[in-house]
Amino acid sequence: MKILQTGDLHLGKLFYERSLIPDQKHMLSQIVQEIKNEAASGSPYKALLVCGDVYDRSVPPAEAVELFSNFLAELKNASPELHIFIISGNHDSANRLSYAAELLDFQRIHIRTSFENIETPVVVDGTSFYLFPFCQPSAGRTGENEADAPNAQEAFIAKIASAARKNSGAEQSVLLAHLFTAGSVTSESERGVWGTAEQVDSKVFSEFSYTALGHLHRFQKAGKNVYYAGSPLAYSFDENSAEKCLLRVELEPDTGPVVTKIPVTPLHKVVRLSGTFADFYEGDRFLEFKDDFVEINCQDDTIVENPVLLLKSHFSNLLSFRQEKAIIEETSSDMAARRDFIFQAKGNIQEHFALFLSDLQQDGADEEELKLFKKLLDEKEKDETA
Numbered sequence: 001m002k003i004l005q006t007g008d009l010h011l012g013k014l015f016y017e018r019s020l021i022p023d024q025k026h027m028l029s030q031i032v033q034e035i036k037n038e039a040a041s042g043s044p045y046k047a048l049l050v051c052g053d054v055y056d057r058s059v060p061p062a063e064a065v066e067l068f069s070n071f072l073a074e075l076k077n078a079s080p081e082l083h084i085f086i087i088s089g090n091h092d093s094a095n096r097l098s099y100a101a102e103l104l105d106f107q108r109i110h111i112r113t114s115f116e117n118i119e120t121p122v123v124v125d126g127t128s129f130y131l132f133p134f135c136q137p138s139a140g141r142t143g144e145n146e147a148d149a150p151n152a153q154e155a156f157i158a159k160i161a162s163a164a165r166k167n168s169g170a171e172q173s174v175l176l177a178h179l180f181t182a183g184s185v186t187s188e189s190e191r192g193v194w195g196t197a198e199q200v201d202s203k204v205f206s207e208f209s210y211t212a213l214g215h216l217h218r219f220q221k222a223g224k225n226v227y228y229a230g231s232p233l234a235y236s237f238d239e240n241s242a243e244k245c246l247l248r249v250e251l252e253p254d255t256g257p258v259v260t261k262i263p264v265t266p267l268h269k270v271v272r273l274s275g276t277f278a279d280f281y282e283g284d285r286f287l288e289f290k291d292d293f294v295e296i297n298c299q300d301d302t303i304v305e306n307p308v309l310l311l312k313s314h315f316s317n318l319l320s321f322r323q324e325k326a327i328i329e330e331t332s333s334d335m336a337a338r339r340d341f342i343f344q345a346k347g348n349i350q351e352h353f354a355l356f357l358s359d360l361q362q363d364g365a366d367e368e369e370l371k372l373f374k375k376l377l378d379e380k381e382k383d384e385t386a
């Protein structure tokens with residue numbers, strides 16, 4: 001049996017205030033295309049697994065809901081027989097995601113967002129699919145004997161595994177879950193990593209022929225026959241767009257699952273670039289990234305004023321500009337004295353303004369400007385006392 005794994009779609013996410021709807025639409029169309037291609041080749045996918053974080057927020061923007069609704073319709077068009085399994089992640093509102101779930105079941109769209117009947121699988125051609133939505137690791141804890149309390153997630157999985165063991169009539173079993181497996185690699189775009197208490201030992205998955213995980217955004221193997229597909233798009237600058245993928249999983253009862261990465265091509269790459277301001281402003285060293293989502297790490301020793309304004313015409317999607325090197329150097333010298341001056345409330349507001357002007361202008365504060373500032377200040381005070 002052939003299945004396709006993804007998750008952490010984060011539909012409706014804003015990336016540095018930028019809507020990603022066009023990027024996400026482009027990405028979802030590649031999933032539909034993959035389903036379509038394999039159906040046309042005569043060896044169709046039996047199921048698509050979406051392992052949590054369908055949406056980025058519990059109340060997603062209308063465009064995101066529309067996007068997901070269209071996606072489901074397109075999948076059904078491409079392959080009417082396809083089963084679609086969906087669990088809620090920590091970013092989803094379980095209640096909202098479960099809208100019309102009972103009805104969608106009839107359409108082979110299986111949405112599970114609660115722990116009710118969690119041991120009951122959906123069986124497709126003899127293979128059992130167990131769905132475990134995101135569960136707060138602290139669920140079920142009383143606060144007493146914290147150390148003795150079992151990890152709620154591991155307890156749930158143990159329950160499911162025991163059901164799977166009893167259900168030995170099934171050819172194979174697949175578990176979908178949204179959680180953090182101990183020893184895995186995180187990235188900046190995941191939210192809610194609270195330390196080791198929430199981590200699950202990958203041994204708990206040994207009962208299943210295959211475990212499809214969501215929550216961590218990098219593709220990775222998290223144990224024997226346990227895989228994170230990762231998010232299909234890069235959602236932070238420490239992720240690499242080039243490594244984004246879906247997973248084609250061929251379940252082979254005798255030899256175990258065969259996992260193949262299907263690359264996803266982003267509409268915009270997400271890239272972190274390092275160089276001097278001149279490299280970006282004058283040179284053509286980074287020209288190939290001019291339309292990508294770019295973060296620039298400026299290596300100059302002195303602070304560049306209004307860099308984003310200057311570079312916007314060169315890099316249309318410049319989202320972040322950092323000049324830590326210059327800031328560290330400034331901070332170590334006269335910035336410390338300035339901070340001291342401001343934070344210890346030394347001087348009055350006119351002296352602060354004079355300092356601000358001398359920061360902006362090479363030849364220091366201008367007498368005329370200081371006079372004008374004083375005049376405005378007096379007027380404001382008069383207004384307030386009137």
Ligand SMILES: [Mn+2]
Pocket residue numbers: 008053089091190191215216
């Ligand atoms: Mn996620």
